[in-house]
Amino acid sequence: xxxxxxVLIIGGGVTGTGLARxxxxxxVQSILVEKKDLNAGASGANHGLLHSGGxxxxxxxxxAAECRKEGDILxxxxxxxxxxxxxxxxxxxxDDEKYIADFPHLCSRSGIPVRALDPSEARExxxxxxxxxxxxxxxxxxxxxxxxxxxxxxxxxxxxxxxLLRHTEVMAFDRNRKRIQRVRLRNTKTGEDILVEPxxxxxxxxAWARKVAAFAGAxxxxxxxxxxxxxxxxRLTTRVVNRLRPASDGDILVPGGTVSLLGxxxxxxxxxxxxRPTVEEINAITDYGSAMVPALQKTRFIRAYSGVRPLIxxxxxxxxxxxxxxxxxxxHIQDGLENFVTITGGKLTTYRYMAEKTADLVxxxxxxxxxxxxxxxxxxxxxxxxxxxxxxxxxxxxxNKNPEDIILCECEMVPRSVIDSIITSLRDKDDSVDLRAIGxxxxxxxxxxQGAFCGIxxxxxxxxxxxxxxxxxxxxxxxxxxxxxxxxxxxLWGASLIQEELQEAIHCGLxxxxx
Amino acid sequence: MEHFETxxxxxxxxMTGMAATLFAANRGIDTVLVxxxxxxxxxxxxxxxxxxxxxxxxxxxxxxxQGIAEVRRDIPNHPYARMxxxxxxxxxDQALSFLKxxxxxxxxxxxxxxxxxxxxxxxxxTYCIPHTMWAGVEALEExxxxxxxxxxxxxxxxxxxxxxxxxxxxPNLRTVRISxxxxxxxxxxxxxxxxxxxxxxxxxxxxAEVIRPHVKGSVYVGLPAILGISSSxxxxxxxxxKIGAKVFxxxxxPPSVPGLRLKEAFEEQFPLRGVRxxxxxxxxxxxxxxxxxxxxxxxxxxxxxxxxxxxxIMASGRFLGGGLRxxxxxxxxxxxxxxxxxxxDRRLWHRRSFLDSxxxxxxxxxxxxxxxxxxxxxxxxxxxxxxxxxxxxxxxQDWMRMKCGSGLAIATAYKxxxxxxxxxxxxxxx
Numbered sequence: 019x020x021x022x023x024x025v026l027i028i029g030g031g032v033t034g035t036g037l038a039r040x041x042x043x044x045x046v047q048s049i050l051v052e053k054k055d056l057n058a059g060a061s062g063a064n065h066g067l068l069h070s071g072g073x074x075x076x077x078x079x080x081x082a083a084e085c086r087k088e089g090d091i092l093x094x095x096x097x098x099x100x101x102x103x104x105x106x107x108x109x110x111x112x113d114d115e116k117y118i119a120d121f122p123h124l125c126s127r128s129g130i131p132v133r134a135l136d137p138s139e140a141r142e143x144x145x146x147x148x149x150x151x152x153x154x155x156x157x158x159x160x161x162x163x164x165x166x167x168x169x170x171x172x173x174x175x176x177x178x179x180x181x182l183l184r185h186t187e188v189m190a191f192d193r194n195r196k197r198i199q200r201v202r203l204r205n206t207k208t209g210e211d212i213l214v215e216p217x218x219x220x221x222x223x224x225a226w227a228r229k230v231a232a233f234a235g236a237x238x239x240x241x242x243x244x245x246x247x248x249x250x251x252x253r254l255t256t257r258v259v260n261r262l263r264p265a266s267d268g269d270i271l272v273p274g275g276t277v278s279l280l281g282x283x284x285x286x287x288x289x290x291x292x293x294r295p296t297v298e299e300i301n302a303i304t305d306y307g308s309a310m311v312p313a314l315q316k317t318r319f320i321r322a323y324s325g326v327r328p329l330i331x332x333x334x335x336x337x338x339x340x341x342x343x344x345x346x347x348x349x350h351i352q353d354g355l356e357n358f359v360t361i362t363g364g365k366l367t368t369y370r371y372m373a374e375k376t377a378d379l380v381x382x383x384x385x386x387x388x389x390x391x392x393x394x395x396x397x398x399x400x401x402x403x404x405x406x407x408x409x410x411x412x413x414x415x416x417x418n419k420n421p422e423d424i425i426l427c428e429c430e431m432v433p434r435s436v437i438d439s440i441i442t443s444l445r446d447k448d449d450s451v452d453l454r455a456i457g458x459x460x461x462x463x464x465x466x467x468q469g470a471f472c473g474i475x476x477x478x479x480x481x482x483x484x485x486x487x488x489x490x491x492x493x494x495x496x497x498x499x500x501x502x503x504x505x506x507x508x509x510l511w512g513a514s515l516i517q518e519e520l521q522e523a524i525h526c527g528l529x530x531x532x533x
Numbered sequence: 534m535e536h537f538e539t540x541x542x543x544x545x546x547x548m549t550g551m552a553a554t555l556f557a558a559n560r561g562i563d564t565v566l567v568x569x570x571x572x573x574x575x576x577x578x579x580x581x582x583x584x585x586x587x588x589x590x591x592x593x594x595x596x597x598x599q600g601i602a603e604v605r606r607d608i609p610n611h612p613y614a615r616m617x618x619x620x621x622x623x624x625x626d627q628a629l630s631f632l633k634x635x636x637x638x639x640x641x642x643x644x645x646x647x648x649x650x651x652x653x654x655x656x657x658x659t660y661c662i663p664h665t666m667w668a669g670v671e672a673l674e675e676x677x678x679x680x681x682x683x684x685x686x687x688x689x690x691x692x693x694x695x696x697x698x699x700x701x702x703x704p705n706l707r708t709v710r711i712s713x714x715x716x717x718x719x720x721x722x723x724x725x726x727x728x729x730x731x732x733x734x735x736x737x738x739x740x741a742e743v744i745r746p747h748v749k750g751s752v753y754v755g756l757p758a759i760l761g762i763s764s765s766x767x768x769x770x771x772x773x774x775k776i777g778a779k780v781f782x783x784x785x786x787p788p789s790v791p792g793l794r795l796k797e798a799f800e801e802q803f804p805l806r807g808v809r810x811x812x813x814x815x816x817x818x819x820x821x822x823x824x825x826x827x828x829x830x831x832x833x834x835x836x837x838x839x840x841x842x843x844x845x846i847m848a849s850g851r852f853l854g855g856g857l858r859x860x861x862x863x864x865x866x867x868x869x870x871x872x873x874x875x876x877x878d879r880r881l882w883h884r885r886s887f888l889d890s891x892x893x894x895x896x897x898x899x900x901x902x903x904x905x906x907x908x909x910x911x912x913x914x915x916x917x918x919x920x921x922x923x924x925x926x927x928x929x930q931d932w933m934r935m936k937c938g939s940g941l942a943i944a945t946a947y948k949x950x951x952x953x954x955x956x957x958x959x960x961x962x963x
Contacts, residue, residue, distance in 0.1 A: 297880040301861065424688065424721045474653065474689050474786055481694035482710075488697050492653070496888060503887035510883055511859040515895075516852045520575065522887075522896070523853070524787055527933040528577045529653045532888040533591050 019212045023049040023181075025380055026201055026216035028188055028230055030054075031061035032164060033361055034222035035171035036373035036392070042178035043395060044381060044388035049214060050172070050180065051203055053187040055458055057168045059224045059290070061366065062458075063325025065247060065272045065279050066164055067258060068092060068100060069367045070157040072107055072132065073265060075124035076117070081344045082128040085367045086158075092370065093160065096397045099167040103273055105159025105258035106140060108151045110309050113263050118153045121262060125157070132157055146254045146311045159258035161274050164366055169403035169459065176447065177400075184449055186212065191219075191234045196356045198234060207450055218357045218380050225290035225326040227362035236353035238346075238360060242288070243327040246295035247281030248303055248509065251318040251466065254278045259310055268306030271314075275408030280307045280314060287326070295322035300508040318513050321468060321505035330363045345372045349379060357383065402443040405436050405460040426479060427472035429465020436460055437476060441485060451485050453477065453498035469502045470521035496531060536839045539565040539809065541953060542829060544816050544868065545848030545856065547572040548939050549924025551799045553846045553946035555631050556624070558806040560954055565840055566803065567811045567831055572854050573799070576939070577784045578758065578791025580639065582625070582660035583613070584646060584936025589891040597646050597660055597940075610929035612941060615904050616948045621940070624947030629661060635798035638664040638766050648673060652690050652757065652785045654698025660940065663791060665760050665769040669781035672753035678705040680751040680778070682744060685712045686722040689786050690757045709747045714739035727759040728790045731768055741775035748778050758782040758790045763801075765794060811838065815855075816868055819845075825919060844919040844956065846949045847900075847908070848942075849926055856926040857899070864898055866926070871908050871916055874901055874928040892934040899928035905952040906945065919956060921949040 025041055027034045030052025038050045052058065071085035093100055109118045125132040133156040140154040141147050147154075172182055185206045192200040198219050203212040223230045228240040253273045261269030265284075272279045283299045300322055308314040330346040345364030361376040374390045381388065405411055412431035415423060423433045440459045444451050453469075453476060456462055462476060463469035477495050480486045486494060510518050525531045543553045546568030557564040582597040586604050594600030598618060605614040613621075629639050639661040641647070646658045647670045662670060672679050681692035692708035699706060714736065716722050730736050748754060760782055761768030773780040784791055803810050811831055818830040826843050830836040849856025849868060858867050859882075864875045875898035876882055882895035900908040900922050907915035908922045923945035925932055932938040 294885070297878075301879075304861070421720050424686065426688065471689075471786070477653075478689050478691035478694050481691045481697060486694075486697070488700055491694060492655070492698060495653075500887050507883045507885070507887075510895075511861050511879065515859045519852045519896075522893075522933050523575065523938075526888070527936070527938060528579075528657065528784070528787070529651050529655050530657055530936070531653075531655065532890055532934065533585070533593070533655075 019210070021049060021212065021214045023047060023214060023216050024384060025218045025220060026051065026214050027220045027222055029222035029224055029226070030056040030172070030182070030184070031059050031222065031224045032057070032168045032171065032366060032369045033061070033224070033364070033372050035168050035175065036369045037220060037222060037361070037376050038175035038180045039171045039178075040373045040377040040390060040392050041380065042175045042180050043391050044377065044386060046381065046384065046386055048175070048180045049183060049216070050175070051183045051186040051188065053185065053206060055184050055455055056172060057165055057458065059226070060325040060327060061164055061168055061224070063247070063323050064164060064366050065270055065281055066161050066274050067270065067272045067366070068160040068162040069365065070105055070159045071128055071130045072105070072125060072155075072157040072159070073260060075121070075128050075130065076264060078344065079124070079128045081365070082130060084344065084371065085365065086128060086130050088368045088371050089158065089160065091393055092162070092367070095392065095395065096162075096167060096170075098397070098399050099170065100160050100162045101273075102160045103257045105157045105260060106135070106144065107155045107157060107260045107262040108140070108147060108310055109153040109262035110148055111150050111152055113152070113261075117264065118262055121155060130157065144255050144257060144259070146313050147259070148310055148312050151310075153262060155262065159260070161258065161272050162366065163274070163406055165406035165458065166403050169406070170397050170400055173400035173403055174398055182447065183212070188230060188233060193235065196354055198355065198358055216357075218359065218383055220376060220380060221358065221360040222362070222376070224362060225328040227328060227360050231348075231360050234355065234358050236348070236350045236355055236358060236360070238348060239331060240362070241286065241329045241331060242290050243329055244285045244287045244293050244324055245282035245327060246299040246303065246322055246324040247279050248300060248322045249320045250278045250280065250314070251320050252277065254311055254313055254317065261310055266306070268303035269310070271307060271311055277320070277408065280304075290326040290328075293324045293326060294504045295324045295508045297508045319509040320464075320466060320514070321502070322508050323505045328362045347375055347379065402440060402459060405432070405440065408461060411436050411461060426475050427462040427465065429467050429472065430461035432460050432462050432472070434479065437479065441483070451480070452494050454501060457498065463498065463502055466517060467521070468506050468517070469498055470517070470524065473498050492531070499525065499531070534836060534839055536841070537565065537809065538841045539563050540843050540957070541565070541846065542567065542827070542840060542842040542844070543846045543848055544568065545850055545854060545924070546812065547848065547850050547854050547924065548576060548942035549850070549946050550848035551795070552624070552628055552943045553848050553923055553950055554803060554808055556627060556947050556950040557953075558803070558808050559627055560950065562950070562954065563807070565809045565811065565842065567814055567816055569813055569815065572850060573796045574788040574792040575853070576792040576795050577787060577789065578663050578666065578794070579649065579657065579659040579784065580661035580939040580943070581936045582646070582940035584658045586935055588931065588934040591890055593658055595646060596644050598644060604935075608929060612902075612927045612930055612945050613937070615902070615906070616944060620948055620951065621944040624943045625661070627947070628943045631802070632798065635802050636763055636766065637794055637798050640664055640667045650695060650699065650755070650783055652695065652783055654695040656702070658936065663765070663782070665758070665765045665782045666784070667781065668753055668779040669755055669783065672755070672779070672781065673703060676703050676705055677752045678750050679703070679707070679753040679755060680748055681706055681708045681755045682747070683708070683710050683757065684722055684727070685710060686716075686720055687724070687757060688721065695783070707751065711743050714743055724757060724759050724785055724790045725793060728762050731759060731772070732761045732764065734771065737768065737772050737775060741772060744776050748776060751778055754778045754780045755783050756780060757785050762790065762794055763797060814838075819868060827919075844953050845921065846946070846953065847920065847922040847926060848924045848946065851899070851925045854925070864895075866900060869916065869920070871900055872911050874898055892931045896931045896933060897929055899926050899930075901928055905956070906949040907952070919953075921953055923949040
C-alpha cells in the first residue's frame with residue numbers, strides 16, 4: 019500500500035492530534051500514525067490538570083505565563099473537556115516561609131490571578147485539607163479529560179479529511195538528499211507494510227521523539243523523567259490542591275469526575291519504554307500527599323500509572339524538576355533536512371499552542387497561508403469521545419431508559435449501547451477492535467473490579483457479536499488483564515488486595531488463564 | 534447477651550470451615566460454627582485436589598495423588614506434606630458422602646483428574662465434579678456432537694465463545710441462543726433466578742420444548758449452571774429425559790449457582806446434625822479462660838453471644854475471607870494476631886505480570902503450623918495447645934495456581950479436627 023499526503027504526523031498524543039486538527043482547519047490534509055493507540059504516552063498518563071501556571075511561577079515564568087494564556091483559551095474552546103474546579107496552593111507547617119511570602123508576587127509577574135485565603139475559610143469549603151495548613155492561595159486551575167480532548171481533536175480532524183493509522187510504527191525514512199521522500203510503516207497487528215510519500219513530516223512522538231528523529235538522521239537531546247500518579251476511589255476535594263512549595267513529589271491532587279488523582283514523582287530514566295509505577299513511588303506520593311490531605315493515608319486507591327515527561331536538554335547536575343517545561347520545535351535545517359520537523363516537550367495545558375506553532379512552520383513550508391483558527395474555533399463534541407468521562411455513561415443510560423440496554427461494566431455502569439457505539443465507530447474507520455481500544459474510549463476496566471468481571475462479560479459479548487474469534491479472544495483478555503495489572507500491582511493492600519485475590523481465584527483458580 | 538458452652542468452635546464458613554464442622558459433627562463433637570457464609574458462594578462447584586505442580590513448569594497432573602507425593606517432596610512445608618494419603622482419602626470420602634446425602638452427588642475417577650469446560654472456553658482439570666456436570670466430561674473425552682445453549686440476557690456466558698475457543702479441541706460443537714421461557718420480555722436474566730425457576734417441573738417442560746428442536750444430531754447438550762438448586766441432580770436427569778440428550782452444566786463466573794448449592798446444603802444440614810451455627814456473625818474478641826479454654830465474643834457489629842469453648846479451629850481464610858489483612862506495610866492475622874510468614878517487603882508481594890507462571894509470593898504467605906496443625910507463635914512453638922488452623926490461611930501453598938483449593942480445605946480441615954480430638958483424649962489445661 020502506498021499513500022500520499024501533504025503531512026505525515028508521527029505520534030497520537032494530544033500534540034499530534036491537535037496538529038492534525040489545526041492543519042485540517044487550514045485545509046491541509048494529513049495522515050497521523052501511532053504505533054500503539056491514541057494517548058498511549060504522556061498525553062494519557064498525566065494529572066488531567068489544566069494549569070493556572072502557579073506551579074511554574076518561580077522556576078519557569080515563561081511557561082507559567084503560557085499556561086495561563088492557554089488555560090483561558092481552552093476553557094472557551096474545549097469547555098466540554100474541562101471542569102472548571104478552581105485550585106488552591108496550600109502550605110503546611112514547616113514549609114519554606116519565603117516561598118510562601120513570594121508566591122503572590124511571582125504570580126503577578128506572570129499575569130496569573132491569585133487570591134490569599136484564610137486557612138480556616140479554605141477548610142470550610144475543602145474540609146479534607148489538613149488542619150495544620152498555614153497559608154492558602156486560590157488560583158484558576160481546572161481539571162481536563164485528556165482522553166476526551168485527544169479523541170475530539172482526532173475525530174474533528176478525521177471529519178475534515180485527515181486519516182489515522184493506529185498500531186502503525188515507523189520502520190524507516192527514505193531520504194533523498196535534503197528531503198524525506200518516503201516513510202516505511204508497518205502495522206504492528208497485521209504485519210502489513212505501508213509506504214507513505216509525504217510533503218512534510220512532523221515528529222510529534224513525545225518521549226519517543228529522539229528515537230524517531232534519530233531514524234531520520236537528526237539527533238536531538240532529550241532526557242526522560244518518569245512521573246507516577248495514583249487514583250483514589252472517591253473524589254476527595256472539589257478543587258485542585260497544590261502544595262505551596264517548589265515542585266516536588268506527591269504535591270498535586272486533582273479531582274477528575276468521581277475520583278481524585280494524586281501525583282507525581284520525578285525519576286530520571288534511560289528509556290521511555292516499559293515504564294510502570296513502583297511500590298516505593300506509591301509509598302512516597304501517599305506520604306507526601308497526606309501532608310495536604312490526611313485522608314490519603316486511609317483512602318482506597320484503585321490503581322496507579324506512570325508517564326514520561328519528554329524534557330529537552332542535556333544531562334545537567336540539577337534535578338529534572340528544574341528543567342524548563344516549555345516545548346521545543348526543531349526545524350532540522352541544520353541537520354540537512356527540509357521537510358522534517360520535531361515538536362516535543364511542553365505540557366498538556368499548552369498542547370494547542372504547540373500545535374499552532376508547528377502548523378505555522380509546516381504551512382509556511384507548504385506555501386499555505388491560511389491562519390490558525392483553533393484559538394477561537396470550538397472543539398466539537400463527537401459521538402465516540404464522550405464515554406471517557408466518569409459518570410457520563412450511567413447518566414445517559416438512565417436518561418434514555420432503554421430497557422434493552424443492559425449494563426456490561428457494572429463498576430462504571432457502561433451499557434451495551436456504549437460498547438456498540440465504540441465498536442461501530444472503530445469499524446467505520448477501518449480500525450481493529452479489542453478490549454484495550456474499547457477501554458481507552460470508555461470507562462471499562464477503570465472501576466473497582468479493574469476488568470476482572472467486565473473483561474469477561476465484554477469478551478463474551480464480543481464473541482457473540484462476531485468481533486472476536488477462536489483463540490484471539492483469550493489472548494485479547496490476557497493482554498487486557500496484564501495491562502491493567504501494571505497499575506494495580508503497586509496499590510495492592512487493604513480492599514484492593516481482597517479484590518485482586520478474588521480476581522485471581524476466578525481467572526487462575528477456575529479459568530486457568532495462566533496455563 | 535446469651536452465653537453458650539461448647540467443645541469446639543470453627544471460625545470461618547468457607548469450604549474449610551464447612552468441612553471442619555462436618556468432620557467434627559461426624560465424630561460427635563459438640564460444635565459451634567461462626568462465619569458470614571458469603572465466601573462459599575464463590576466456590577465454582579468443582580472440587581480440586583491437586584492440578585498443577587511445579588507451577589512455574591505448568592506441569593499438570595493426570596493422577597493427583599502422584600502430584601501430591603511430588604509436592605510433599607518438593608515443598609516440605611506445604612500443608613499436604615503434613616498429612617498422609619489415607620487421611621486425605623478418608624476426608625474426601627466423608628465430604629462426598631455428606632454432599633450426596635445433602636442432594637449434591639459428585640462423581641470422580643478415584644485415581645485421576647478429569648477435564649471440564651468452563652464458561653470462558655478453557656478446560657479445567659479437577660478431581661470431583663458435580664453429577665450435573667459429569668456428562669460434559671464424557672462428552673469432551675468422546676468429542677461427541679454437542680449443542681451448547683446460552684440465553685438472551687445472561688451476561689458473561691457465550692456459547693459461541695466456548696465453541697470458538699474450543700474449535701480445534703472439540704470441533705463437534707454447535708451453539709444456539711434462546712430466550713428463557715416466560716422470561717422473553719426480560720432484558721437481563723440471572724442464573725439464580727433461572728435455577729429457581731427450573732426447580733418447578735412445568736418450567737422444565739417449557740425449556741425442553743424450546744431446546745429440543747435444536748438438538749438434531751447432538752448426543753449432549755451443555756447449559757450454563759442453572760439446573761435447580763436443592764435438587765439439581767433430579768432436575769438434570771429430568772431435563773435430559775425431556776430433551777432426549779444428555780444434559781450437562783458449565784460453571785459460570787462466581788458467585789454462581791453451584792456455590793449457592795453448597796452454601797444451602799451446609800446451612801440446611803448442620804442444624805440437623807447437632808451443629809450450632811452462627812451464620813452472618815463473626816468473632817469480635819477472644820479471651821483466654823483460666824483453664825486454658827477460650828471465651829469468644831460473637832456478633833455482627835456488637836457482641837450478641839458469649840461462647841466458652843475448649844478448642845478452636847481457625848478456618849478464617851485469606852484476604853477475601855478476612856483471616857488475613859494487609860496494610861501498606863505488612864500482613865497480619867486478624868483474630869489472634871499470630872505471626873504471618875510473608876515476604877520482607879511489599880515490593881515482593883506481587884510479580885510484574887499478573888499471569889506470571891511462578892505465581893505471586895503474597896499468595897504463599899500465611900500461618901506456620903506444627904504437625905498437629907497448631908499455628909505457631911513467634912518462638913516457633915504452638916501458640917495455644919488447643920488452637921488449630923486449616924485451609925487457605927496456612928502458609929507455603931498457592932491454591933489458585935496449584936489448583937488445590939477445595940482439596941486443601943477438606944484435607945486440612947479433616948486433619949485439624951483429628952488433631953483436636955486426639956488432644957481431647959489428653960487432659961487440657963496447665
